[in-house]
Amino acid sequence: MAKIKFKLNNKEIEIDENPNLRLLDVLRDKFEFTGVKEGCGEGECGACAVLINNDIVNSCIVPLGNVNGKEIMTIEGYSETKKYDVIKDAYAEEGAVQCGFCTPGMIIASESLLNKNPHPTEEEIRVGLSGNLCRCTGYNMIVKAVKSAAKKGDGLW
Amino acid sequence: MVKNVIPVSYSEALDLLNERPFKIIAGGTDLMVQRRSWAQTPPKFSEDVLYIFNLEELKYIKEVDGYIVIGSTTPVEDVLKNKLTPNLLKAAISIMASPALRNMATIAGNIGNASPAGDTLPILYTLDAIIVLESIEGIRELPIKDVITGPGKHIIKQNEIIKELKLPISVFTNSAFEKVGGRKADAISKVSFTGAVNIKDNKVLDFRIAFGAVSATILRRKDLEEKYVGLTKDELIGKVDEIVADYDPFVRPIDDQRSNKEYRKTVALNLLRNFIETL
Ligand SMILES: Cc1cc2nc3c(=O)[nH]c(=O)nc-3n(C[C@H](O)[C@H](O)[C@H](O)COP(=O)(O)OP(=O)(O)OC[C@H]3O[C@@H](n4cnc5c(N)ncnc54)[C@H](O)[C@@H]3O)c2cc1C
Ligand code: FES
Numbered sequence: 001m002a003k004i005k006f007k008l009n010n011k012e013i014e015i016d017e018n019p020n021l022r023l024l025d026v027l028r029d030k031f032e033f034t035g036v037k038e039g040c041g042e043g044e045c046g047a048c049a050v051l052i053n054n055d056i057v058n059s060c061i062v063p064l065g066n067v068n069g070k071e072i073m074t075i076e077g078y079s080e081t082k083k084y085d086v087i088k089d090a091y092a093e094e095g096a097v098q099c100g101f102c103t104p105g106m107i108i109a110s111e112s113l114l115n116k117n118p119h120p121t122e123e124e125i126r127v128g129l130s131g132n133l134c135r136c137t138g139y140n141m142i143v144k145a146v147k148s149a150a151k152k153g154d155g156l157w
Numbered sequence: 158m159v160k161n162v163i164p165v166s167y168s169e170a171l172d173l174l175n176e177r178p179f180k181i182i183a184g185g186t187d188l189m190v191q192r193r194s195w196a197q198t199p200p201k202f203s204e205d206v207l208y209i210f211n212l213e214e215l216k217y218i219k220e221v222d223g224y225i226v227i228g229s230t231t232p233v234e235d236v237l238k239n240k241l242t243p244n245l246l247k248a249a250i251s252i253m254a255s256p257a258l259r260n261m262a263t264i265a266g267n268i269g270n271a272s273p274a275g276d277t278l279p280i281l282y283t284l285d286a287i288i289v290l291e292s293i294e295g296i297r298e299l300p301i302k303d304v305i306t307g308p309g310k311h312i313i314k315q316n317e318i319i320k321e322l323k324l325p326i327s328v329f330t331n332s333a334f335e336k337v338g339g340r341k342a343d344a345i346s347k348v349s350f351t352g353a354v355n356i357k358d359n360k361v362l363d364f365r366i367a368f369g370a371v372s373a374t375i376l377r378r379k380d381l382e383e384k385y386v387g388l389t390k391d392e393l394i395g396k397v398d399e400i401v402a403d404y405d406p407f408v409r410p411i412d413d414q415r416s417n418k419e420y421r422k423t424v425a426l427n428l429l430r431n432f433i434e435t436l
């Protein structure tokens with residue numbers, strides 16, 4: 001057990017927990033943020049992606065001990081922002097969501113990318129999303145959605 | 158009773174490591190997968206864990222006395238984005254998995270894991286990187302080739318920590334890092350080739366070659382490299398068959414599911430040949 005402090009979706013949290021716990025399990029089971037999905041459990045698919053200090057990480061391979069003092073944002077917290085609305089609308093318009101399992105992670109990856117690079121090229125978008133697997137869409141619609149979000153949200157990032 | 162600790166300072170980490178054995182976790186991208194148990198349960202560690210990833214004191218990249226010095230908890234994504242980082246190291250990091258992985262993974266973890274397929278390792282060998290190990294007893298500075306002794310094996314002591322890496326600043330007129338894997342992101346390297354040459358006034362001043370995943374540790378042979386220093390560029394290119402033949406006996410990949418060994422060997426030697434022929 002160890003005392004761990006962090007910010008989760010803008011709320012200060014302090015817990016006494018086993019720092020070996022996977023961040024993914026803490027987010028889903030303890031805080032019930034079930035928008036964070038478990039796909040592979042090995043860092044390969046991006047379904048469990050969240051933002052730590054604005055950067056994307058895969059929460060299935062992040063030990064809780066590594067988030068001490070950090071700011072974590074899940075899709076639930078992010079969905080209260082204006083940027084999320086722009087990305088969500090772009091995904092809907094481009095048909096970038098089918099079964100939806102990869103979508104929270106894809107949106108987190110889109111945000112992490114646009115936050116660093118508000119006007120990415122197609123190649124940069126593909127690199128930005130390269131850790132997120134989608135079994136349904138074939139990726140092209142998702143890439144288009146990110147491009148469209150960058151244009152429509154110009155000035156937001 | 159397992160007692161995991163998140164130290165608040167580097168000196169606390171060194172003190173703890175001196176008191177009792179710990180397993181160090183940096184980014185955890187190797188350990189969290191290797192020690193994985195069932196979904197919804199934490200990974201299993203038989204030893205106490207020391208979490209060093211958030212030690213800000215060890216997050217830096219700076220130039221000091223002819224070296225680029227990289228603090229051990231710096232995530233590789235930050236190394237990739239830094240102006241001081243040598244291009245070869247950037248090339249290797251940029252094809253490591255995905256941004257999400259690069260935001261956690263560290264070069265020190267790549268060293269600690271000591272896989273012959275670790276992508277930053279051939280670059281550290283090529284650049285003659287010095288690994289700075291610290292314990293309460295003091296500092297040891299060792300060349301990377303003396304730190305890693307076999308697959309998964311290294312000489313880092315139980316009470317030591319990798320503090321930083323020192324990369325001697327070097328000049329190369331031609332350099333290349335090539336990795337042949339499956340899917341670009343997330344494929345643990347099948348075979349990698351690193352070449353770095355400095356040719357000035359038509360003279361080969363420096364010639365360095367390294368291979369990843371073709372032997373128990375990264376393959377680099379200074380004895381072979383020295384044979385070709387002092388030649389003109391055309392002479393070097395003219396000796397391509399001899400160079401390939403020199404390396405042939407040392408390229409001994411193991412067979413595993415990722416790709417068979419004949420394929421790996423052919424690819425490795427072709428990458429070497431292509432590098433020299435296109436200088
Ligand atoms: C999905 C996925 C994709 C991957 N793709 C690649 C890839 O393309 N290329 C590649 O090379 N690797 C890849 N890896 C492996 C891994 O990300 C790298 O080896 C990474 O560099 C490990 O760094 P870390 O900080 O996460 O290590 P950790 O898991 O924290 O530690 C690894 C080992 O190093 C030791 N250690 C760490 N820091 C120190 C220190 N400061 N002092 C002493 N010991 C230390 C630990 O005790 C442990 O034994 C991948 C892993 C995953 C999960
Ligand atoms: S569930 Fe975490 S990356 Fe696949």
Ligand code: FES
Nearest residue numbers: 099102134135136
């Ligand atoms: S929409 Fe089904 S996995 Fe991407």
